[in-house]
Amino acid sequence: MKALKIIVGLGVAAALLPFATDNPTHLNLAILVLMAAQLGVAWNLLGGYAGQVSLGHAAFYGLGAYTSTMLLLNFGINPWLGMLLGGVMAALLSLGFGWSCFRLKGHYFAMATIAVAEIVQIVFTNWDYAGSAVGLTIPMDKRGWGAMVFADKAPYYWLALGLLALTLLATWAVERSHIGYYLRAIKDEPDAARSIGINIARYKQVALSLSAFFTALGGSLYAQKELYIDPNSVLSTALSIKMALVSILGGVGTLFGPVIGSVVLTVIEELTRTFFGGSGRGTDTIIYAALIVGVAVFYPSGLLGGYREWQQRRKTKRERPAEAMSAPVREANVEEVAP
Amino acid sequence: MTFEILLQTLASGVLIGLIYALVAIGLTMIFGVMDIVNFAHGEFLMLGMYSAFWLFALYALDPILTLPLTVLMLFAFGMLLYKLVIKRIVNAPMLSQIFTTFGLMILMRGVAQFLWKPDFRSIENSWVAGSVKVAGIQLGRPQLVAGLGAVAVTMLIHAFLTRTKLGAALEATAADKEAAQLMGIDSHRMFSLAWGIGAACAGAAGVLLATFFPIFPEVGANFILIAFVVVNLGGFGSVTGAFWAGILVGVIEVMGGLLLGPEYKTAVVLVLFLAVLMFRPQGLMGKA
Numbered sequence: 061m062k063a064l065k066i067i068v069g070l071g072v073a074a075a076l077l078p079f080a081t082d083n084p085t086h087l088n089l090a091i092l093v094l095m096a097a098q099l100g101v102a103w104n105l106l107g108g109y110a111g112q113v114s115l116g117h118a119a120f121y122g123l124g125a126y127t128s129t130m131l132l133l134n135f136g137i138n139p140w141l142g143m144l145l146g147g148v149m150a151a152l153l154s155l156g157f158g159w160s161c162f163r164l165k166g167h168y169f170a171m172a173t174i175a176v177a178e179i180v181q182i183v184f185t186n187w188d189y190a191g192s193a194v195g196l197t198i199p200m201d202k203r204g205w206g207a208m209v210f211a212d213k214a215p216y217y218w219l220a221l222g223l224l225a226l227t228l229l230a231t232w233a234v235e236r237s238h239i240g241y242y243l244r245a246i247k248d249e250p251d252a253a254r255s256i257g258i259n260i261a262r263y264k265q266v267a268l269s270l271s272a273f274f275t276a277l278g279g280s281l282y283a284q285k286e287l288y289i290d291p292n293s294v295l296s297t298a299l300s301i302k303m304a305l306v307s308i309l310g311g312v313g314t315l316f317g318p319v320i321g322s323v324v325l326t327v328i329e330e331l332t333r334t335f336f337g338g339s340g341r342g343t344d345t346i347i348y349a350a351l352i353v354g355v356a357v358f359y360p361s362g363l364l365g366g367y368r369e370w371q372q373r374r375k376t377k378r379e380r381p382a383e384a385m386s387a388p389v390r391e392a393n394v395e396e397v398a399p
Numbered sequence: 400m401t402f403e404i405l406l407q408t409l410a411s412g413v414l415i416g417l418i419y420a421l422v423a424i425g426l427t428m429i430f431g432v433m434d435i436v437n438f439a440h441g442e443f444l445m446l447g448m449y450s451a452f453w454l455f456a457l458y459a460l461d462p463i464l465t466l467p468l469t470v471l472m473l474f475a476f477g478m479l480l481y482k483l484v485i486k487r488i489v490n491a492p493m494l495s496q497i498f499t500t501f502g503l504m505i506l507m508r509g510v511a512q513f514l515w516k517p518d519f520r521s522i523e524n525s526w527v528a529g530s531v532k533v534a535g536i537q538l539g540r541p542q543l544v545a546g547l548g549a550v551a552v553t554m555l556i557h558a559f560l561t562r563t564k565l566g567a568a569l570e571a572t573a574a575d576k577e578a579a580q581l582m583g584i585d586s587h588r589m590f591s592l593a594w595g596i597g598a599a600c601a602g603a604a605g606v607l608l609a610t611f612f613p614i615f616p617e618v619g620a621n622f623i624l625i626a627f628v629v630v631n632l633g634g635f636g637s638v639t640g641a642f643w644a645g646i647l648v649g650v651i652e653v654m655g656g657l658l659l660g661p662e663y664k665t666a667v668v669l670v671l672f673l674a675v676l677m678f679r680p681q682g683l684m685g686k687a
Binding site for chain 1: 430431436437472478482487492493494495496497498501502503504505506508509510512516517566586622627629631663665666669670672673676677
């Protein structure tokens with residue numbers, strides 16, 4: 061229940077931001093943070109809770125973006141409905157994705173997901189009906205909440221915030237339900253989980269389908285915000301990586317980890333782009349990449365995980381001060397485990 | 400006429416396949432010895448290409464001449480990378496391992512772009528430029544020399560693994576790390592050797608490729624996915640498997656391009672990759 065209070069509390073507080081600032085740059089940064097956070101939370105359902113590292117989630121994102129956009133352009137279907145259908149499409153694709161990839165473990169699974177996403181990207185790049193490499197443009201003629209097209213940033217901000225809250229709530233519900241316990245069992249002790257009769261394939265698939273569904277909603281929102289999509293912007297491997305990275309930076313398998321990861325990563329990304337991006341020499345990429353390596357090497361459990369370990373150590377020290385003081389060797393060991 | 404086209408395509412498939420094999424051999428060796436997938440492997444190839452390019456552009460040294468030098472440099476670089484970064488994640492969770500090498504991939508591309516700009520570069524008029532006609536098939540000499548060079552390097556690696564004590568130690572570590580350690584083989588030394596050799600192979604492939612392929616910071620992206628496919632088909636950790644699988648992938652790629660159009664050639668290879676992953680996860684040549 062504490063998590064629910066945090067979601068509602070932070071959500072309400074964050075919803076007031078557009079009243080505090082009307083600077084479009086700041087609002088845009090906030091939107092980017094929320095959108096990346098939402099994707100991280102969705103990725104985390106599969107990658108964090110079920111422990112299946114997907115590096116191909118851009119396929120679902122792109123499918124969401126393309127489904128809603130193509131339905132709108134070709135059949136005039138309302139983007140709200142299109143968004144939902146995009147999510148359903150992605151969940152359907154995830155059945156094939158899961159069927160072909162779930163018998164693989166670890167690295168093999170990760171590599172297979174890259175291959176699937178790459179195939180989807182190749183198809184969309186060469187599919188004329190989907191705009192091929194040129195992409196698709198959403199017209200600006202109809203505006204307002206009905207058409208999900210706006211001239212200013214604030215509505216997009218609320219949409220992104222609402223979608224993030226929805227994804228967090230879904231994750232929270234999964235975490236508390238029996239599915240959450242099964243997923244953790246599958247992640248930590250797959251053999252034990254199987255031996256007590258958990259249908260591993262089914263629960264992995266549930267996590268994947270949910271994850272795909274919410275990732276696709278994010279894709280549709282992106283299309284409505286940018287009013288332009290092409291294979292490179294919604295289907296690239298770099299995008300798949302970012303979804304995973306946000307979770308890993310914040311802490312995989314935690315409800316709010318991806319949100320924290322997104323705040324840190326997106327802000328750093330945008331700042332370096334602003335300061336160094338203009339040089340065209342890739343300085344922003346270097347900083348971004350060095351950050352990835354640094355976190356992966358030194359904080360394998362992410363920022364939130366690192367914070368919890370630190371808290372744990374403090375707690376142990378407080379509860380057993382005498383022991384901690386009289387046993388310096390042991391303390392040195394603890395320091396070494398979690399730098 | 401059609402038969403000639405078929406032969407021509409087959410030949411070019413085999414030749415590019417030999418390069419794929421050489422890239423994949425380094426990757427499969429690193430994986431076999433220490434169970435880490437190196438996403439930054441294509442960047443070793445990129446560094447090899449730039450090394451060949453700059454030695455050619457600045458000192459007018461032909462890539463064929465500078466091949467040994469580049470291989471040595473990449474060998475040292477691979478070992479250094481192991482000592483500085485990879486060593487710290489040997490026992491880390493898989494997620495950290497994936498993201499470490501992934502980060503290294505983006506980092507190396509970024510540094511290359513910073514130092515050498517994103518321009519496409521090429522080596523014109525090297526010794527191997529031109530083409531030859533063999534049995535009625537027109538073959539580019541750069542491609543032919545690259546293919547033969549790849550075969551030579553592969554044979555060297557094979558001889559090293561099967562005929563030298565150090566090679567045997569490397570194989571022993573790949574087979575059973577703990578047992579090898581009990582026999583007095585230092586795992587860290589073997590890991591660093593695997594990274595050295597892996598980088599050197601990719602570097603050699605880069606030099607051979609540089610005579611006929613554009614050189615740019617992100618060139619590795621064209622090869623890494625293919626290399627994964629080759630490693631999988633050949634069976635993870637198998638050098639001989641990677642060699643034959645490389646040729647096979649090269650041929651399938653050009654044949655797919657011939658039948659469905661060049662834009663789908665990578666897709667054909669990836670579909671094959673997924674099929675093999677699903678139905679023969681141990682690889683085409685691996686043991687069940």
